[in-house]
Amino acid sequence: MKTIKVGILGSTGMAGVEYVDLLVGHPWFKISTLTGKKNVGKKYGEAVRTIKNIPKEVEDIEVVEPDPKQVDADLVFSSLPSEVAREVEAKFLEHGFPIVSETSAFRMEPNVPLIIPEINPDHLELIEIQKKDRDSFIVTTPNCTAVGLALSLKPILDNYGIEKVVVSTYQAVTGAGFPGVPSYLILGNIIPYIKKEEEKVSSETKKILGRLDRGKIEHAKFPIEASCARVPTIDGHLEAVYVETEKNVKIDEVIEVFRRFRGEPQELNLPTAPRDPIIVTDLEDRPQPRLDVMSGTKPGMSIVVGRVRHGESNNTLKYFVLSHNRIRGAAGVAVLTAELLFVKGYLEGR
Ligand SMILES: NC(=O)c1ccc[n+]([C@@H]2O[C@H](COP(=O)([O-])OP(=O)(O)OC[C@H]3O[C@@H](n4cnc5c(N)ncnc54)[C@H](OP(=O)(O)O)[C@@H]3O)[C@@H](O)[C@H]2O)c1
Structure with a gap:
């Protein structure tokens, strides 16, 4: 089975660290890129030292800017502050990255699914409408x-x-x-x-x-x-x-x-x-x-x-x-949504 490389935008924040916890050792997804802002250039372990003890496997990954050219991934999770998410997520979409975002930037757009996988997996059909205009797509998870x-x-x-x-x-x-x-x-x-x-x-x-x-x-x-x-x-x-x-x-x-x-x-x-x-x-x-x-x-x-x-x-x-709030309400619901996208074949494109 192909491993899906995932990048985490906003990986050094309160929700970001929970993605890392859920994704290290994941059977399908492998963390490839971790982004931040103030922490750019630091090793991930050093960047999040005061928030959480994180698994050894990711300690030495260098934190980079959320710049599509610096991200090598088949899927990106976005845990950015909402004020910057709209611009940065749009840039990643332009560069062809599928996105699962927990930010509020695109949640209420009519063609953007807002997903809790146990409730409305059928709303993922909206991806087909998004794909009429571009190759990539964005799926969001709620507040x-x-x-x-x-x-x-x-x-x-x-x-x-x-x-x-x-x-x-x-x-x-x-x-x-x-x-x-x-x-x-x-x-x-x-x-x-x-x-x-x-x-x-x-x-x-x-x-x-x-x-x-x-x-x-x-x-x-x-x-x-x-x-x-x-x-x-x-x-x-x-x-x-x-x-x-x-x-x-x-x-x-x-x-x-x-x-x-x-x-x-x-x-x-x-x-x-x-x-x-x-x-x-x-x-x-x-x-x-x-x-x-x-x-x-x-x-x-x-x-x-x-x-x-x-x-x-x-x-x-x-x-x-x-x-x-940080697991079921953020990283967990996003990873579960990505797993649903994976089994439904939406992550085969890149
Ligand atoms: N916390 C929760 O329980 C929760 C739950 C659901 C949804 N959310 C949503 O998830 C997002 C992140 O929340 P959070 O609580 O994790 O926030 P946070 O702790 O403030 O973390 C923000 C993250 O974004 C990075 N960042 C800050 N300013 C940036 C900029 N201008 N450009 C690029 N990256 C920037 C930070 O990097 P540095 O650390 O390197 O500066 C950090 O990695 C928000 O949209 C929030 O509404 C949060």
């Missing part, structure tokens, strides 16, 4: 907060229909990148504002849960009201979700629906796919970021749902959901 929300809503939508969603979030500091929020602002504190986050959670979740119809995505119609806060946890975004459903819901049944939920990654047994995309805890005081964020067969790739209960009527549901 870290939208990932946990959308995954937990998908089985509810399919089984009961959704009228309305209200979500309040408690988001970890690593979601703000490195070095992120100044310690004085976040230690012993909560900041009830994250720029553009509430809009992204709502619009991206509706695109992911939308239906592809004759080459166009019809976004889900129900309202999603989000309130987002930064809290002093390290990894794992916790979300308190309230859902009004079209049909009445029985709590035992919906728990079973969550537990049985599977998607194409599980059917295809993709290397990064967790056995259970949704784990439900019965413990009354869980999920907790510190205790539960690495649950499951592929640590960081399952979301954990708990405190599933009714609101004031049988067509309302309340629960907490926890997802690892």
